[in-house]
Amino acid sequence: MTIIVTGGDGYIGWPAALRIATRTDDRVLAVDNFARRDWVEEVGSVSAVPVGWMDERIEAAEEVHGVTNLSFVQGDLAEKSFVEELLTVHEPDVIVHAAAQPSAPYSQINGERANYTQHNNMQATRNLLWGLEEHDLNDTHFIETTTTGVYGAPEFPIPEGGAVMENQGERDDVPFPAMAGSWYHLTKSHDAANMRLAHSQFDIPISDVRTAITYGTETEETRGDDRLKTRFDFDYYFGTVGHRFAAQAVAGYPVTVYGKGEQRKPFISLEDAVEGLAELALADPDDRPDDLTVYNQVTRAISIVEIAETIADVGDEFELDVDVEHFENPRDEDETHKMEIENDRYMDLIGEQAQDFEGGVRDIFGTLTQYDDTIEAHEDRFLPGVLEE
Template structure:
C-alpha cells in the first residue's frame, strides 16, 4: 500500500508530499506531468523562487529530512491507461489529488484554454474515481483540493459544504449550488458533484477540501534547504493576489488594486493548507472518514485593500518604496462584497490558524528580496496583456 499525491511538483502538492512522507513509513508516490511549469512559461513568466528538477528535490528530501519513502511517477492523469497502471501497481490507501490547471484567468484567455482546462481537470478526477472503483480500491480515501470559488459570492454566510433549502414548508440539506465565476472554477464545481456521486455509487470515502487563496513561500520542511523550495508564481495568470502584490513591492511597481478593492476574499497560509491535507492523509484507517465530507480550507477573509495595505506596511521593514494604485477592474465582481465563510470543521482539523497574514507577508518579502532580478525581468506580466500565438 502507498499514499499517492498528484500534482506533486506544484506549489501545494510538493510541500504536502514532504509533510505526509515525514509522518508515515508508507511509500509516498509523487505523480506529475510537469504541465504547471509549461503553462507558466507559455504566458511568459516563471517562478520567482528557483525550483529544481523532481529528482533533485527528492534527493534533497532524503539528504535533509532522511525521507527515503518518496518515489516519483511521471503520468498524465487524463490518460486512463496511465491511471490504471498507477493504481494497479501502487494500490494506494490514500489519494491526495492536487493536480489541476488552477488558474481562473488562464481559463478565461480564450476558448482553447477554457476547453483545455475543463478537459484536463475533469478527466483527471473522473479517471481517478472510476479507477479506484474498478480496481476494487473502494476503501481508499480520496482527498481533492477543489476551491472556495465554487460558492461564488452570495450575500449570506457560506456554509461548510451544503445548504438548507425550504420549499412548501419542507426543509432538507442539499449541496450548495454551483455559483462559480470562471471556466476553471466550474471544473471544481463539477468535480465536487462527481465526487459526491462517486461516494454514493461506489461508497468511496471522500474529502472535498475547498481551498482558499493560499499565501506563503515555505513550510517547515521546505525552509530547511533551498533545494526543497516550492514554486512561487507572481504573474497575472498564475500569481494569486497576495503573491502578485508582494512581487510588485519587490520590483518597485505599484500594487494594482482592481476597482475599490473592498471585496473580501478567503485566505489561508501555505503552512495551514499543507497541515490539513496531511492530517487527512495520515488519519488512521479506523478513524478515517467513511463519508463524503466538505472542508472550507480557509482561516480568514481579507479585503483586497487590506492585503495591499498590510504588504505596504511590512515593506517598510525592507526599505521598499511601495505605492497602492487602483485600476479598472477587468473582472466581473462586486467590489464591496463582504464575504463570510464558515470553516469550523477545517479549524478543528488543523487546531486553528498557525500563521497570521502579516507574518506570512513578512516571510514572503524576506524570501523574494533575494530574487528581485527574476521578478523585475518579468514585471511586464503583472497585468493582463495580449498573448502571442506562441504563448
C-alpha cells in the same frame, strides 16, 4: 500503506507530499506531468523561486529530513491508461488529488484554453474515481483540493459543505449550488458533483477540501534547503492577488487596488493548507469519516485593500518603498462585499492557525528579495499580454 499525492510538482502538492513523507514510514508517491511549468512558460513567465526537478528535491529531502519513503512517477492523469497502470502497480490506500490547471485567467483566455482546462481537470478526477471502483479500491480515501471559488460570492454566510433548501414547507440538505465565476472554477464544481456521485455509487470515502486563496513561500520542511523550495508564480495568469502585489512591491511598482477594494476573499497560508492535507492523509482509517466530507480550507477572509496595506507596511521592514494606488475598477463586482465563510470543521482538523497573513508576507518578501532580478526581468507579465499560440 501507500499514499499518492497528485500534482506533486505543484505549489501545494510538493510541500504536502514532503510533509506527509516526513511524518510516516509508509510509502509516499508524488505524481505529476510537469504541465504547470509549461503553462507558465507559455504565458511568458517563470517561477520567481527556482524549483528543482523531482530527483533533486527527493535527494534533498533524504539529506535534510532523512526521508527515504518518498518517490516520484511522471504521467498524465487525463490519460486513462496511465491511471490504470498507476493504480494496478501501487494500489494506494490514500490519494491526495492536488493536480489541476488552477488558473481562472488562463481558462478565460479563449475557447481552446477553456476546453483544455475542463477536459484536463475533470478527466483526471473521473479517471481516478472510476479507477478506484474498477480496481476494487473502494476503501481508498480520496482527498481532493477543490476551491472555495465553487461558492461564488453569495450575500449569506457560506456553509461548510451543503445548504438547506425549502419548498412548499418541506426542507432538505442539498449540495451547495455551482456558482463558480470562471471556466476553471466550474471544473471544481463538476468535480464536487462527480465525487458526490462516486461516493453514492461506489461507497468511496471522500474529503472535498475547498481550498482558499493560498499565500506564502515556506513550510516548516521547505525552509531546510533551497532545493526543497516550492514554486512561486507572480504573473497575471498564475499569480494570486497577494503574490502579485508582493512581486509588484519588490519590482518597485505601486500596488494597484481596483475601486474601494473592500471586498473580502477567503485566504489560507501555505503552511496551514499543507497541514490539513497531511492530517487527512495520515488519519487512521478507523477515525476518518466514511462519508463524503466537505472542508472549507480557509483561516479567514481578508479584503483586497487590507492585503495591499499589509504588503506596504511589511515592505517597510525590507526597505521597500511601497505605494498603494486606487484605480477605477474595470470589473463588474461589488467592491464592498463582506464574504463570510464557515470553517469550523477545517479548524478542528488543524487545531489552530500557524501563520497569519502578515507572517506570510514576511516570508514572501524574505524569499522574493533574493530573486528580484527574476521578477524585474518579467515585470511585463504583471498584466495580460499576447500569448504564444
